Amino acid sequence: MSNVLPKLSNESCRKARLSRDPRFDGKFFIGVLTTGIFCRPICPAVAPKEENVRYFDSAVSASSAGLRPCLRCRPDSAPNSSAWKGTRTTLERALTLIEGGVLSGNDGIDIEALSDRLGISSRYLRQIFSDNFGTSPKKYAQFRDLMFAKQLLHQTNLSVTQIAFAAGFNSVRRFNESFKQTLKLTPTALRKTTQKNAKGEKGTDKMAQITDGVMLSLFFAYRPPLNWTRQMAFYRLRMVEKMEWELDGEGYGRCFQFGEAKGYFEVSHQADKNGFKVNIYLASSDHLASLKNITMQIRRLLDLDADMDKIETVLASTAIMTKDMIQGLRLPGTWSVFEAGCRAVLGQQVSIIQATALLNTLVKAYGENVTISGKKVVLFPTPEAIAAASLDELKMPGARKAALKALGLFVSENPGGAVDEWLSIKGIGPWTLAYAKMRGLSDPDILLCSDLVVKKKVLSLYQQGVEPVAHDKQANTLSRVDYSELTDRLTEQASPWGSYLTFQLWNLA
Template sequence: MSLSPTQCQQARLAKDPRYDGLFFTAVKTTGIYCRSVCPAPAPKEVNVEYFRTAIEAAQAGYRPCLRCRPDSAPGSPAWLGTGATVQRALSLLDEGALMSQSTEHLAARLGVTDRYLRQLVTQATGLSPKAYSLYQQCLMAKKLLHETRLPVTEVAFASGFHSVRRFNDCFQNQFSLSPSQLRKQGKADQGVGQGIRLQLAYRPPYDWRQVQGFYAARLIPGLEWQTENSYGRTFYSRTGDAAAHYQGHFTATHRPDKCCFDVNIRIDNLSGLIPVIRNIRRCLDLDADSERIATAICQATASVTASEPDAGIRLPGIWSPFEAGMRAVLGQQVSVKAARNLVEKLVTLNPDSAEDLKYFPTPAQVLEMDLQQLGMPQKRRETLKNLAGFAQTHPLGMDAPEKELLALPGIGPWTVHYMRMRGHSDPDIFLSGDLGVKKALATLEKPVHETAAAPWRSYLTLYLWSLL
């Protein structure tokens, strides 16, 4: 484990939110495991043991605390560094990949054998891929039971279970409580028609002003909205089986006093709830390790302190890789303001957009559009069509073939890297060819050693942009 027992002891006694989700404390006398910020009286050190993840604590026979609710902790990066394949596998499992496909299909998607995938996930988590996925589904169900008034049946389906009986059995096995028993202990007070309201925690510090300002400069009215303390947008998915299609919108309100965002989600198909929640966490970058990122940026810039990363710099994401790629093409060789105007025109061309709520077009819709209304060179319009055609037949996941993307006319390294940085929230992209980055580098007295910022070079890119 990356933290020593002494560090864990100090963090739990101080109830330090900076360590929330980085480890879990299990109490031998009660059989319960907790977050570092649990409000319950701190047990004696002789009665506790520490685990990297909630799953490890559960595997050791401990149940999650009903007061601090480990299901609400920020995501733990403890398994990072175990290899790109297992990182990608766990990310896909967290997003619910096995809710709709087999382990064999997931292995093929990752380019490994089924046996090797099982070996990697078991080594990283102590569980098989399916068992890991089921535990994550149960944690999501537990969160929904605590924080919403969704009927138990809807909670089951929203968490990826296809049978209420299967859900009840799995939940009982994991937590020694039935879903109905847990619901009776909850305090959810949401009324009908208020949407699904959840709290999504982060590990402080969190520079909300930086995130707010970044989104504000690129905000598309109707597609997105913002206040001093909130950000929201529309979303929809038209991939896969029609029964899995969904659309809706969310608003996330910053609560610095609680180190979380209050999120209100309206969605027309609960089967899409888990990927939507995961995507909100990604776009708001709620699981970043700010202290490590700040240290890496300081090393790269040869400075003792760097005010922006120390304040909790985050990487604001774009909802999908396709949208990020389209925005990147529209932003080629123009200002941020001009790019925003072009994106707004493209969104307005979407036939699904209305006056109050607008949606970013799908690849199929872009292919059918007349893009002559966009004030840009014809070759760039053709690039938009080329990218849409590619996305129509090639999923733009993290494993999208970069060589094939670069082979598309008008798509260069900057466009592909921007798409990865904001559409996938890849933390290690340095846009060395970006004009803004070049201007920022020219203002610094000391040279920047970007390799020293690895694996957080995307944050170095943001930091340099912030200097302009």
């Protein structure tokens, strides 16, 4: 039986699974034909013989082949892997929408509507999913929902009914039928197995009903390396009081709003397990329907699904990063692209300390004060609040205040508008737009060439003899460098991971 893994060779997969190398976790899955299950490369079970193994590039491909997920290594908990997408833009856009829940829940659209949004025919959409996953877009979406539900069954004490709706199903009956049909086990049976395996474990408080909401404790895995010290330092320098906080010098917490859902999360790094313990506090159990999107946002914000080995290989191939590479440097995101845009506007032509002071003033004056699980927090101001604000509290030029208000008005009137349209706003330029996309959308390919720190570092490395682009040796003087040409070449070399090069340069400065 042939494998369906387009990038890694059979030999690479064999070595990775036998060594249980965590750097490959989520990059491929192991189908064991004799048992009918599929596993992660880090599965603790006795390694099967090679002749009984088939490799898959995704969990959904393994499921489509008739295999069920392993109950020991729990493929639902593996880091996501998007490296295989390559430049297939249409498929990537479709996956982004589907994984964001566009086909799930009461507000889910049908395949025809999704095809219209993508600008393709429904037949072509079905074809690209069949070619890449061996299944339809609808079944792909359902599988993702079921794997999220499986994770909640394993890691929380939420009721089956709560999990069904949190995973995007409109009825418990439909959830039970789909779960059994796809995963070869009922939710109740899986829950009993999980509880049996967890017997004797101490301190396992996976979910608790609290006086004014719900608290869930989950575990988010990642593929190493991850430099949490640097990432935490970045957050610490830019923290907003009562909106973000530090936990014992190691953990990070912040509050959020997603649609009607309000809450906060706290993460603690567990380096020995290549993951984070994540506690999520929701103001109401009614907000569980947003849980899947909230967990996806937290993973994006922490950049837990990045393939750092691949990214750093590309960066190391650029002449400018031949030395001083900082391993595991990820993109520290913000909760929303609007928040990132506001941070960028406030940070124009001022230091980080000044920008953070302005941001604290803005949130204190116009953010909503709420109490969740006994903790008093301040939510980031809504676009409507910024649009209507006087901003008199902010000590900065009137033109920048006007740009901030105009941004709030634009986003409030165009909540689903493309971020590139912000360039029509006076006071919003390419740097502001790029920063917002890099931190608010986690766009991986933003090299902030116009950033002063980046420019100084690039030119400094060039002056030291590092040659990011091929050029005439006789013109090797700083005064004769064409910075625009130099960074154009550098952007091409670092693509599609320019954002990671930006953070490397910021940290080297």
